[in-house]
Amino acid sequence: MIKYSKFLKKKKFAIFLFHGVIEKNPFKVRNYTKKHLLVSEFERILNDLKHKGKCLSMDEAYNVIKKNKQFEDYSYAITFDDGFYNNFKFAVPILKKKKLNATFYITTNFIDKNAMSWIDIIEHMVEKKNSKVKFDLYGHKLGFDKNVESKKIFLSNIRKIAKSNKNINFDKLVNLVKKKIKFKKEIKSSNSILDKKMSWKQVNLIKSESLFLIGGHTKSHPILSFLDNRTCLHEIEESIKIIKAKTGINLEHYSYPEGLKHTYGNREIRILKKNKIKICPSAEIGLNNSKSNLFHLKRIFVDRI
Numbered sequence: 001m002i003k004y005s006k007f008l009k010k011k012k013f014a015i016f017l018f019h020g021v022i023e024k025n026p027f028k029v030r031n032y033t034k035k036h037l038l039v040s041e042f043e044r045i046l047n048d049l050k051h052k053g054k055c056l057s058m059d060e061a062y063n064v065i066k067k068n069k070q071f072e073d074y075s076y077a078i079t080f081d082d083g084f085y086n087n088f089k090f091a092v093p094i095l096k097k098k099k100l101n102a103t104f105y106i107t108t109n110f111i112d113k114n115a116m117s118w119i120d121i122i123e124h125m126v127e128k129k130n131s132k133v134k135f136d137l138y139g140h141k142l143g144f145d146k147n148v149e150s151k152k153i154f155l156s157n158i159r160k161i162a163k164s165n166k167n168i169n170f171d172k173l174v175n176l177v178k179k180k181i182k183f184k185k186e187i188k189s190s191n192s193i194l195d196k197k198m199s200w201k202q203v204n205l206i207k208s209e210s211l212f213l214i215g216g217h218t219k220s221h222p223i224l225s226f227l228d229n230r231t232c233l234h235e236i237e238e239s240i241k242i243i244k245a246k247t248g249i250n251l252e253h254y255s256y257p258e259g260l261k262h263t264y265g266n267r268e269i270r271i272l273k274k275n276k277i278k279i280c281p282s283a284e285i286g287l288n289n290s291k292s293n294l295f296h297l298k299r300i301f302v303d304r305i
Contacts, residue, residue, distance in 0.1 A: 004045050005052040007300050008074035013061055013288040015077045015281050016049070017299040018042075021090040022193050029127045029151045030120075034303040036194055039090055045302060046098055049076055057101040058213055058253055062279045062294065070290055078102040079281065079299065081217055081255055082117070083110050083203070085196040092206060104206060105217040105255040108242040110197040114189040117221055118170035122158060124190065125183045126151050135180040138165065163258060166226040200246045207247055215253030216240055216277070223263045224256060236271050252278045259283025259299070269295045 007014045020036030037045070049055070053074035056064075064071055078095070080087050083106035095102050109115050116124070126144065134143035140161055144154040158177070162168050177183075190196065198206075206212050218224065219239045224232050240251045254272055256264040259282040272280055272295065279294045286298035 003048050004300070004302060005048045005074075007287065008049070008053040008076055009287060010073040011070055011289060013056070013064070013071045013075045013077070013292075014053075015058075015061075015079055015288065015297060015299040016045075017281075017283060017301050018078065018080045018091070019082055020080075020084045020086045020194065021094070022086050023090065025194075026192070027127055027194070028148050029155070030123045031194055032152045032155070036084070036086065037302070039094070042091065043094060046078075046094065046100060050098060050100065055100045057211075058103045058215075058279055058281075060101075061288075061297075065288075065290055065292060065294055068290055071288075079255065080104045081257075082107055082221070083198050083217070084194075085198050085202070086193055088198050088202040088206065092209075092212070096209065096211065099211065101211050101213075103213040103215050103253055104203075105215040105253070106198070106203060106243070107217045107219070107221045107257070108239045108246075109220045111200060111203060111246075112242070114191070114195075114197050115220075116187065116189055116195050118162070118174050119155075119159060120190075120195055121174050121187050122177050123155060124187055124195075125178060125181060126155060128185075129181050129183060133181045137161065137176065137180065138168070163223070163260075163263075166223070168226075170222065204247055207249065213253055214243065214247060214249055214251075215255060216243055216251050217255050218257050221257045223258050224268045225263050225265055229267070232267065233271055236268070237275060240275050240277075250276070252276065254280040256280065256282055 021042045022036045023039055025031050053076045054072050056075050056077050058077055130146050132145040144150040207214050216239045218235045243249055243251050254277045281297040281299050284298045288297050
């Protein structure tokens with residue numbers, strides 16, 4: 001069992017990246033990456049962190065870095081990306097009970113339309129497909145059969161291909177995979193516990209709690225660095241405007257979709273700063289200190305226990 005408290009260090013600041021918390025997983029293939037942790041796992045992680053460390057809000061972290069102070073020993077923050085309903089249903093009550101701060105970075109299209117991400121749609125199709133499939137995709141030979149492990153390998157390969165090729169349009173990728181595996185049903189949204197997103201009412205309820213902050217996570221969750229200037233600007237600025245209109249928040253917090261080095265850069269940071277965003281963590285793995293750049297903060301992906 002991994003103890004995430006091992007990442008807590010003296011004078012360092014760890015930001016933990018979560019996505020979802022669920023009571024049980026109804027699927028055989030989906031959630032094989034453990035993007036959504038079981039409630040029991042989530043509580044175990046929080047108990048471990050709380051026992052050793054000091055939980056900060058992202059506002060508190062901002063103030064430490066901005067004022068060039070030292071972080072207290074074993075400081076950490078809790079963050080969630082995307083805006084899953086299970087955050088509201090399961091994570092929020094647990095965090096409130098334990099009096100722990102957290103920041104929820106939301107993708108506005110996900111909230112507006114209960115939309116699914118490209119990879120969740122592909123996972124859904126692969127879960128349902130029960131015949132052997134082989135095909136070429138962007139120069140790669142791919143396939144899977146009824147075996148659960150072969151489906152997981154296929155999905156891992158799809159992730160690698162999509163996240164490393166800036167010429168890939170995610171919507172087109174979904175349609176291409178759909179055609180290749182001869183999947184008939186159209187999928188745009190789902191109320192599965194792995195897919196359902198929060199409503200704006202629920203976002204506002206979270207906002208009303210002093211322990212929690214709301215941040216932006218783009219309009220439709222693209223890889224920002226893959227976009228042209230106009231589309232990149234639209235993705236960021238529209239998400240900020242929508243959150244302001246729906247919640248009244250003058251947004252100061254943001255996180256980059258995917259968040260790896262090749263997925264954002266100086267252009268994205270300039271746009272965020274222009275729109276009064278003051279702090280934006282990445283998903284690069286590592287710890288932070290008082291000298292860390294507020295727009296290059298590292299996080300630790302919590303995906304196993």
